[in-house]
Amino acid sequence: MRLNKILKNTLLVLTACLVLSACATKKEVATDIQGQMQGDVYTGTDTVKYLADGVPDRVFFATNESILTTASRETLRAQAAWLRKNPNINVVLEGHADERGTREYNLALGERRANAAKDYLMTYGISSDRITVLSYGKERPVDSGSNPLAWSKNRRSVTVKAN
């Protein structure tokens, strides 16, 4: 199982490298996506809102994945710090998927993504009582495009103030 995970991650990195090198040879595509995606995880700031200064509201995921990237963990640590400073604020973690999956599976995937974010917040001291998870599957995209960049923006977990 563990070996599987490692293999999968290596594969992910490998594909990421392949995608990147492919981009490098095609100039037009490169200008479009460069700096906004790593592998197929969105790294741009177009859609990001802020819960407070320096506290982004969302994290992004690779296709079919719910693993938190280094950048996502950084975002969630900032959110945890902000939540610790504001003990009266509760949050809803809204999990989303892109449009390239079946509706029901995507509902489950959105739930899994939001839970990955929830687990991380909890390890940084936020009580589960303050967190509600809500999956929208592919029902509420932020970008209506049908292209890899749009999909990467839509694969997300967004932390929303509940009160």
Place this chain on the structure above:
Amino acid sequence: MTKTILILLFILIPIKANALIEVDITRGNLNPLPLAVSPLSIDEESRKGFEKILKKENIGSEISNIVENNLRTSGLFNPLDKKAFLQAPDIANLKPRFEDWNLIKAQALITGKVNYVDDKLRVEFRLWDVLAAKEMMALAFTTVPNNWRRVGHIISDKVYERLTGEKGYFDTRIIYVSEEGPKTQRIKKLAIMDQDGANNKFLTLGNELVLTPRFNPASQMVTYLSYFKNMPRVYLLDIETGTQEVVGDFPGMTFAPRFSPDGKKIIMSFAKDGKSDIYTMDLENRIVEKITNHPSIDTSPSYSPDGKYITFNSDRSGYQQIYVMKNDGSDVKRISFGNGLYGTPVWSPRGDLIAFTKLHKGKFYIGVMRTDGSGERLLTENYYQEAPSWSPNGRVLIFYRETKTNSKGEGFSAKLWSIDLTGYNERQIKTPTDASDPSWSSLLSN
């Protein structure tokens, strides 16, 4: 014993030989059977009577139009142009002049008569074999005038059954999700219509997101997912009374509901802590049973028609694939092994096949496979399509298809489509708004 069988055979064979017309629905039908649907004849008094109640100038023609349209869309029949008909409807119904119908190449002929009797609609119809110059079937029924469209559907079902040897699917309804508004903020409502798109009716107002309605195969109840109060839960809706109640009130999201074949249970997924498992709830005593128990996503469950097995999709192998298990959750077997991802398995009402959605190299397919996973056959390929639902006779699949948007994110649409099990006769089903998540009812008249 052998003697009786032999005698029976002898009797059967000549009848078979005489019944010349037979439509083979197991193949893609490239030569649909030419047939003539003569307008149902109607006397002037009856015509006026119905015109008053139903606001239709000639209810006889209207009913025959429904029959004609149904038979045409099945892809198995080619209804001929009425302008070429030589015989008047009333005389044709008494005694067709078969030479005349033969002349226009009709192999079968449907005739009939409508009467206004005691505020009721009385319809009789006959199916004729033109080549054999014989009556194949004659039926009459009486109903309230408002049922006139259903009369057309029932006649279509009878004709379909007589000519193909299998039950029809015309006297049925489709429940679906009506969609409006921009892609990022779709307004979704439950809607229901007759199989041919008539009598469209919205069942919810669009205040909350609703998804995946499914018919109870045994009654006119529907189960679906609603985001009422932002809590995604499985609900039950009685179409006749409009009563709604939550059935999947678990501490988390319940989704992907379907009825058991006898209509007594709902099977659904419950998502908690990043895991989705499959549960059943007995609707009578509300007893809940956990069917799968795995850290993966297990969802989109569907019962076999005998209720003994369940098919579902799971990503326990690492990616979304189709599995079959016994109804108690034991004996889980993966059945999809082709390239790509597999989801939304739905067991055919005939029991022999499972329809599914497949994603491979950026394309979505609707396909079917045997219940052990062998004999995979892809029926249609597109940018995005999913969620097949079977016609009650297991011959047609209805599903929804979404379009790719342009570089500005414009041009999105979602529509219902149907395709024959043969892979032929793909058709868009017209709906007043965009549409998704269709579910086909069983035959209303049984």
